Amino acid sequence: MGLFSNKIGLVMGVANDHSIAWAMSEALYAEGAELAFTHLPTPSGERRVKRLLEPHAPKLVLPCDVQNDADIARVFEAVRGVYERLDFLVHSIAFAPPAEIRRPYLDTSRAGWHLAMDISVYSLVAVCREAAPLMPEGGAIVTISYFGGEKVMPGYNVMGVCKAALEHSVRYLAWDLGRERKIRINAISAGPMRTLSSAGISDFDQMRDHAARKSCLNRNVAPAELGTTGLYLLSHLSNGVTGELIHVDCGYSIVGL
Numbered sequence: 566m567g568l569f570s571n572k573i574g575l576v577m578g579v580a581n582d583h584s585i586a587w588a589m590s591e592a593l594y595a596e597g598a599e600l601a602f603t604h605l606p607t608p609s610g611e612r613r614v615k616r617l618l619e620p621h622a623p624k625l626v627l628p629c630d631v632q633n634d635a636d637i638a639r640v641f642e643a644v645r646g647v648y649e650r651l652d653f654l655v656h657s658i659a660f661a662p663p664a665e666i667r668r669p670y671l672d673t674s675r676a677g678w679h680l681a682m683d684i685s686v687y688s689l690v691a692v693c694r695e696a697a698p699l700m701p702e703g704g705a706i707v708t709i710s711y712f713g714g715e716k717v718m719p720g721y722n723v724m725g726v727c728k729a730a731l732e733h734s735v736r737y738l739a740w741d742l743g744r745e746r747k748i749r750i751n752a753i754s755a756g757p758m759r760t761l762s763s764a765g766i767s768d769f770d771q772m773r774d775h776a777a778r779k780s781c782l783n784r785n786v787a788p789a790e791l792g793t794t795g796l797y798l799l800s801h802l803s804n805g806v807t808g809e810l811i812h813v814d815c816g817y818s819i820v821g822l
C-alpha cells in the first residue's frame with residue numbers, strides 16, 4: 566500500500582520531463598496515486614505530454630488553456646465523469662511573454678501584466694473553484710512559487726509580482742476552502758530548476774549558480790526533492806497545514822548575504 570493508494574489527483578502543468586509537475590507526478594505514481602493530466606492545447610504540447618505519460622496509461626489527458634473558462638469546466642466535468650471525485654490537485658502553471666519578463670518591472674505593458682496575472686495567478690482561483698465540488702470529503706491543493714515573490718530578484722520582474730499575488734491567493738483560498746469544505750491549499754517556493762519556462766528568464770544559469778553558492782546546503786534543489794515535498798503537502802501527513810509557503814530551496818531564502 567502506497568501513501569496515495571486509492572487517491573485520485575489532477576496534475577496541471579506538465580510540459581515535459583523537466584517540469585516540476587512531472588517530478589511531483591513521478592513521486593505520486595511511486596506512492597500508488599491515480600493521476601489525470603492537462604496539457605496546453607498545442608499539437609507539440611500534446612505530443613510531448615502523451616509520450617511522457619504512455620507507460621502510465623492515465624485515463625484522462627486533456628487539453629486545457631487556463632485562460633479559457635470553458636476549457637477548465639470541460640476538464641472538471643471529464644474528471645467527474647470518470648472518477649466522480651478528486652482527492653488532490655497540482656497547479657504548476659505560469660506564463661509571461663519572455664520579453665515582458667526581461668523588461669524592468671517599471672516598463673511592463675498593461676497587456677503583458679494582465680496576461681501574466683491571468684495565467685499565473687487567476688488560473689489558481691479558477692481551478693480551485695471547479696475542484697472544490699469534487700472534493701466533498703476534503704482535499705489538498707498545491708501550487709508552485711518562487712522567492713522572487715517575496716524579495717526583488719533582478720531579472721524576474723513581472724513574474725515576481727505574479728508570485729507575490731499567487732502566494733497571497735493561497736492564503737485567501739485556504740480560508741475560503743478550509744472553513745466548510747476542509748480543503749487545504751499550500752504553496753511550494755522552489756529553488757531554480759532548468760525547465761521550459763525558466764528558459765525565458767535572462768541570466769537564469771547565473772541565478773542558479775548564485776543560488777547554489779548562497780544556500781545553506783551549498784547546492785541546488787533536485788526535482789525529486791520538490792516531488793517528495795509535494796507528497797507531504799498532498800497527503801494526510803500534512804493534515805494540519807494550510808495556507809503555508811514551504812521553501813524547498815536548500816535554505817537559500819534564510820541567508821542574508
Ligand code: 0WD
Pocket residue numbers: 578579580581583584585586604605610629630631632657658659660684709710711712754755756757758759760761762763
Ligand atoms: O526554476 C524554476 N523552473 C521554477 C519554477 C522555480 C520556482 C517556481 N517555478 C514555477 C513556475 O513559475 C510555474 O508556476 O513552477 C511552475 C512550473 O514551472 P516549470 O515546471 O518550471 O515550467 P514548465 O515545465 O515550462 O511548465 C509550466 C507550464 C507550461 O509549460 P510551457 O513551457 O509549455 O508553457 O505551465 C503551463 C504549460 O504546460 N501553461 C499553461 N497551462 C494551461 N494554460 C498555460 C496556459 N495558458 N501557460 C502555461
